[in-house]
Amino acid sequence: MKKRSSLLKMVTLAMFVAMGVVISPILRVEGMCPMAHLINITCAVFMGPGYAFLCALLIGIIRMAFMGIPPLALTGAVFGAALSGIFYKLSKGKIIAAVLGEIIGTGIIGAIVSYPVMTYLWGREELTLFFYVPSFIMGTLIGGSIALVLLLHLKATGVLTKIQNSLKDEDRKEKAA
Numbered sequence: 001m002k003k004r005s006s007l008l009k010m011v012t013l014a015m016f017v018a019m020g021v022v023i024s025p026i027l028r029v030e031g032m033c034p035m036a037h038l039i040n041i042t043c044a045v046f047m048g049p050g051y052a053f054l055c056a057l058l059i060g061i062i063r064m065a066f067m068g069i070p071p072l073a074l075t076g077a078v079f080g081a082a083l084s085g086i087f088y089k090l091s092k093g094k095i096i097a098a099v100l101g102e103i104i105g106t107g108i109i110g111a112i113v114s115y116p117v118m119t120y121l122w123g124r125e126e127l128t129l130f131f132y133v134p135s136f137i138m139g140t141l142i143g144g145s146i147a148l149v150l151l152l153h154l155k156a157t158g159v160l161t162k163i164q165n166s167l168k169d170e171d172r173k174e175k176a177a
Contacts, residue, residue: 009167013051013058016043020059025067032135033076037143038150040081041102045095045151046163049085056081071121075114076136080106095151099144107137 020039027035036059044052060074080102087101088094111132119127154160 005168009047009051012047012167013043013055016047016055017058017062020055021062024059024063025069032139032142034139034143034146036077037080037102037106037140038147040077040106041084041098041144041147042151044081044085044101045088045098045160047085047167049082049089052081052085053078071117072114072132075117076106076110076132079109079113080104080140083109095148095155098151099148102144102147103137103140107140108133111136 016039020036023035024033024039036056039059040052040056043055047055056077057074060069060077063069063073064071083101083105084098085101088098091097112129114132114136115127115129118132119125151160154163
């Protein structure tokens with residue numbers, strides 16, 4: 001059964017990465033990528049902080065390698081994805097905590113980390129420390145709102161619990177029983 005669980009996790013992660021790569025450049029506003037935040041939060045709630053971080057990292061690397069996106073694809077995603085999962089776990093399953101983690105992680109931490117990356121590695125000297133904060137916050141609020149509505153609906157219908165249970169390790173299920 002452990003192989004089945006691992007395969008399901010890999011397939012689910014691959015689907016999140018594929019969706020993130022495809023919809024992020026299509027459904028975006030200049031300087032904002034709200035669908036990336038939707039993916040980060042949803043992946044964090046479904047699979048946890050480690051998988052959400054890995055998902056954001058893979059999406060960023062693929063977008064940078066094949067779409068010519070600057071390093072913002074990484075700095076603007078990985079902190080929010082990880083914090084979203086951590087806040088969700090610490091709050092014992094509160095979806096709003098996952099959204100808040102994304103807003104703090106991407107909107108503030110990721111935006112500030114983007115400044116030295118874009119200034120020193122990308123050569124953009126006209127930037128200030130908080131240059132990316134407004135657009136990153138707006139993007140996380142848009143994507144976070146969509147994720148909140150989606151996940152609350154899934155929770156109300158019981159689908160969220162079914163998805164989360166199907167993605168849990170078989171070993172943990174046996175210990176809980």
